Each structure stands twice: as structure tokens, then as C-alpha cells.
Amino acid sequence: MGGEPVRFGLLHLLAPAVLPRLAAETFDAARVDGAGFFGLFWRIALPMSKPALAITFILEFQASWVDLLKPLVYLRDESLFTLPRGLKSVLDQFGQGGQREWEVVMAANVLVVLPMFLLFAVAGKYIMQGISVSGSKE
Secondary structure (H helix, E strand, O other): OOOHHHHHHHHHHHHHHHHHHOOHHHHHHHHHOOOOHHHHHHHHHHHHOHHHHHHHHHHHHHHHHOOOHHHHHHOOOHHHOOHHHHHHHHHHHHOOOOOOOHHHHHHHHHHHHHHHHHHHHHOHHHHHHHHHHHHOOO
């Protein structure tokens, strides 16, 4: 069904869960040092919110990466197909009918899944930090 439910819910649930955890004393100390509103955001709130922002980015990317419904409805020109829509086209061409060529379908599957696998491998530390931060008690 696309990524809209994920996009709407995740952004509105993560911000109230992460931002109150930022220590008020840290902001007060930065104000005493002369930091303005932009400095408080850029130097304190943003770095402390990195795990939550990374998880949000990963899940947003994944939701739009696997979206098949909208491209299936809207796209007709093969040069504009997204990867899931192209994978559906490959499945229709090689995976059905009398002579199935599953090796072609599976090779296309690997090519579609590989970027998401690499993203999760690179961003795994942020996922673990986000889990540990969300599970900690003050």
C-alpha cells in the first residue's frame, strides 16, 4: 500500500519519543555559553537525535523502495519503471507460462534486494543505538 502509513506514523511518533530525552541541563549550559536557537539545534539536538533520524531515513527509504502499487497503477512506459515494477514485469515475462526461467527471476530479485541489504549493513549501528536509546529508562 505504499509508504504513506509508515511515513505519517513514524515521523510523528519518533519526535515526541526522542526529543524529551534530551537533557534540559545540556541546553541550559549551551545557552550560558552563548548558543542561540540555531546553535542549540545544530550542535546539540541534531547530533543527539542521530539514531532516531537514521532509523526514520532507513524505514522511509525501505517503504518507498518496495512500493509496487503506485508504479503498477501509474507507469506504462518501461523506461520509467521502478525496481519493484520492473521485477513484476520480469516475473510476468519469465516466471509464468509454460516455460519458467526461475534463474532470471531470482537474479533480478537479488539485484533489487542488494541495495537494501547494503543500507541495513551500513546503518546497522544506528539501528542498534536507536533500539538501545528507546529501551532505556531514565
